[in-house]
Amino acid sequence: MFKIINLVLFLYFTFNISYANETNTKVDQITKNLRCLICQGQSVYDSQSDFAISMKLVVKKKINEGKEDKEIYDYLKNKYGEWIVYDPELNRNTFLLWSIPLILFVFGGLLIVRKVSIK
Amino acid sequence: MSNYLGNYSLYIALIASVYLIFKSYLDANSENKYLDKNFILITSIQTVMITVSFFSLVAAFVISDFSNETVFNNSHTLKPLFYKVSGTWGNHEGSLLLWLLVLSIFLFIFLLNSRSQDTKYKLLTILFQQIIISGFLVFILLTSNPFKMLYPIPSEGLGLNPILQDPALAIHPPILYLGYVGTSIIFSASLASMISGNIGDKWARHIKKWVLVSWVFLTIGILLGSIWAYYELGWGGFWFWDPVENVSLMPWFCLTALLHTVIVLQKRNSFKEWTIILSITTFSLSMSGTFLVRSGILNSIHTFANDPSRGLYILSFLFILILMSILIFFFNQNKISNIAKENFILSKETAILVNNWFMMFFLSVVLVGTIYPIFLEVLNGSKISVGPPFYNNLLIPFLIPFLIFMSFGPSLKWIKDKLKKLNYNILIIFLVSLLISYVILTKTENSFLLSIPLIVLSIYLLLVTIKDFFVSKSSISQKISHFGFSLLITSILLNGLFSNEFNSNMKVGDERIFNEKVVKLKEVNVTDVDNYKSLKASFEVTNKNSSFALYPEVRIYQQPLTITSEADIKTTLFSDNFLVFNILKDDGYYNVRYQYKPLMIWIWISTIFIGFGGLLSIIRKNEQKY
Incomplete structure (x- = not known):
């Protein structure tokens, strides 16, 4: 059961990646999704700090090397920890993060069905 | 002295x-x-x-x-x-x-x-x-x-x-606080009514004013913060899912749910417990907001105090208040007189329940997304970031059923409504919105999986809420707020679909060609103003046969030493042209970010509509009719 839910969630979220909207270049797309670690709540893309500038270069270099998005994210996560990506992946640590709202939604729906008579 | x-x-x-x-x-x-x-x-x-x-x-x-x-x-x-x-x-x-x-x-x-x-x-x-x-x-x-x-x-x-030295931000906190603190009266009053056992239609009419007042202030407070972030932080977005923004949005969802529930209490004398729970939750969320912002736990641009003793105090105070209200709730629950009433599936009551259902879901997404990283770090030390992709992934798909419900829910009758035969007006409106969406979607390449149903439904809802001004019997304030909401969703979606931007390093005299527009950096002037040094750039944007100038600015403040970027924005009814630049270390080069944002102004205007509806409901005496 658990595996099926996992699979469904996984499929759902991989499909949704397609709307990581309108960025023109790949660097922009990736750096928008990275936290500038030395800033206060800014993405690498939005920041002009030294850290952000060097991160942009790193991402550019990796893309030029022909790396896939996932490889770049994995590389950065290995180096800086999961904190650097804004899009938390589905794993043991974040399973509840993704599922609590959905569970609550189902639960709320059941409550309403109980409260309402279908006639 | x-x-x-x-x-x-x-x-x-x-x-x-x-x-x-x-x-x-x-x-x-x-x-x-x-x-x-x-x-x-x-x-x-x-x-x-x-x-x-x-x-x-x-x-x-x-x-x-x-x-x-x-x-x-x-x-x-x-x-x-x-x-x-x-x-x-x-x-x-x-x-x-x-x-x-x-x-x-x-x-x-x-x-x-x-x-x-x-x-x-x-x-x-x-x-x-x-x-x-x-x-x-x-x-x-x-x-x-x-x-x-x-x-x-x-x-x-x-x-x-210096980034706080701004007119919108000068009035943003007081307005937002009026909203936050208004919820304290709702909290105190609902605990009091719980104990004195007077929850009912009369109490609902009396407390509704306070709900509306807090809601209007909260709405406008959030709007001001958003406008400020848009032009002052220089990122060109209007919502960043920054934890402190989320903290103001959470009571808003709850208060919006309460606003609707209180109407059921007033008209039908039911949903009593739920009203009380929502009142307690709303205030707890406002208080936790203060706690989260003031304690410095959140990594955010808003944090201006990092003192653990303060955090601990607010946390304990909050804990006591919540515990107190839970105890009061359970010990006085028997005082609530509930005459068992049937809720029929096609009725305004059920529609409002559905509204609450979605509000609670949106709230839970934002709540979990905001506090989960904090808990995870405390529990096992792993640090994760929850940013825009998380919220988009969870919220956007649920907007589809929400928009559908909102298009017919408000026009249902109290108690029991009948399933009407297919209404031709509705069918025509739907076909028209299909047509409009088709025209819109052919103009963009970057459409995503859900953009088609979302655009169709938001335009459909927009047309329905406009139609309601002429046919629906509900109050004018509701019509205005609902129209504002559908306009907001439509503007946000179209803005997201059609926005584009470039980011480039330029020096004086450089030109960049972008989407048939030529952006030229003509000059940068350095002057000393009151308490800062100003670098004012002069850009020219040429679009086919028209051109306009933009003058973004970088300010270097001395006390305390801070560099801020002041974006220059050319706003028209159709779009914003947003330009911001930053100093780079490399000599003579500036980082330039130009953004084209359609319908930006409508995001603000529609939020004003939402709030205005509430305001109208406060000041109009005969709002009791619907």
């Missing part, structure tokens, strides 16, 4: 608070028929004292009295007067004093406004509100006294963070 005045009036206010707590507790247990005149008197004394205290802090800021530590830390003689005044609440201590001021003023207004209410109910409301007030008073006096003295007196202050 003003330091002593401010400080001692807070102590007097605290004494008044303690007196009122005991007096209201004792009187609530006796069977007094009338409210003792002393209550109004003591409450007004307290309000006056807190007002005096607040204005002595304002005065200290205006005359730059650096013997006051708060003024020293957050002000500077060179600052314009307007920002000296707004600097009063641009810091931790002052903003808490403002919270307190609003708390006491609201209680005072509440007392004046509820003469016709039951005495015991009023006494209990005073009791709970005074518990909150005394909690804040003790908190201010113990950990965040704004009147701490400095000796020797420094000759100059440290200055206010």
Whole structure:
């Protein structure tokens, strides 16, 4: 059961990646999704700090090397920890993060069905 | 002088608070028929004292009295007067004093406004509100006294963070606080009505005003913060899912749910427990907001205090309040008289339940996304970031059913409605929105999986809410707010789909060609202004045969040393052209970010519509009809 839910969630979220909207270049797309670690709540893309500038270069270099998005994210996560990506992946640590709202939604729906008579 | 005045009036206010707590507790247990005149008197004394205290802090800021530590830390003689005044609440201590001021003023207004209410109910409301007030008073006096003295007196202050020196941000906190604090009255009043057992249609009519007032202020407060972030932070977005933004959005969802539920309570005398739960939750969320922002736990641009003892105090205070309300709820639940009423599937009641269902879901997404990283870090030390992709992934798909429900829910009748035969008007509207969406979607390449149903439905909802102005019997305020909401969703979606931008390093004389537009950096002028050094760039954007100029600016402030980017935005009814630049270390090069954002102004206008609907509902007397 658990595996099926996992699979469904996984499929759902991989499909949704397609709307990581309108960025023109790949660097922009990736750096928008990275936290500038030395800033206060800014993405690498939005920041002009030294850290952000060097991160942009790193991402550019990796893309030029022909790396896939996932490889770049994995590389950065290995180096800086999961904190650097804004899009938390589905794993043991974040399973509840993704599922609590959905569970609550189902639960709320059941409550309403109980409260309402279908006639 | 003003330091002593401010400080001692807070102590007097605290004494008044303690007196009122005991007096209201004792009187609530006796069977007094009338409210003792002393209550109004003591409450007004307290309000006056807190007002005096607040204005002595304002005065200290205006005359730059650096013997006051708060003024020293957050002000500077060179600052314009307007920002000296707004600097009063641009810091931790002052903003808490403002919270307190609003708390006491609201209680005072509440007392004046509820003469016709039951005495015991009023006494209990005073009791709970005074518990909150005394909690804040003790908190201010113990950990965040704004009147701490400095000796020797420094000759100059440290200055206010320049990004806070902005008209929208000067009024954003007070407006937002009016919303937050308004929920305290709802909280106190619903606990009081729980104990005195007067929850019902009459109480609903009385409390609805407070719900509306808080909701309108919260809406406008969030709007101002969003506008400020849009042009001042230089990122060109209007919502960043920054934890502190989320913290203001959470009570908004809850309050929106409450706003709808209270109408059911008023009309049908049902959903009593749920109304109380929502009232308690809304206030808890407002308080947790304060806690999260003030404690420095959140990594955010808004954090201006990192002091664990403050966080601990607010956390314990919050815990006590929540525990107290849960206990009161469970021990008094039997006092709620519920006549079993059937809820039919096609009725306004059910539609409002569905509205609440979605509001609670949106709330849970934002809540979990905001606090989950904190808990995870405490529990097993792993640090994760939850950013826009998370919220988009969870919220956007649920917008589809929400928009569908919203298109017909509000027009359902109370108690039981019939399934109508297919209405041709609706069919025509739907076909028209299909057609409009088709035209729109052919103009963009970057459409995503869900953009088609979302665009169709949001335009459909927009047309339905416009149609409702002419046919629906519901109140004008509801029509305006719902129209505002559908306009907001449509604008956000179209803005997201059609926005584009470039980011490039340029030097004076450079040109960049982007989407048939030519952006040219003509010159950069350096001048010294009041309290900062200004680098004003002059850009020319040529679009086919028309052209316009944009003058973004970089400001270098000395006290404290900060560099800010002031975007220049050309706003028209159809689109915003947003340009911001930054200094790069490489000589002569500037980082330039140009964004084309369609329908931007409509995001603000539609939010004003939403709030205006609420405002209209407060001031119109005959809103009882629908």
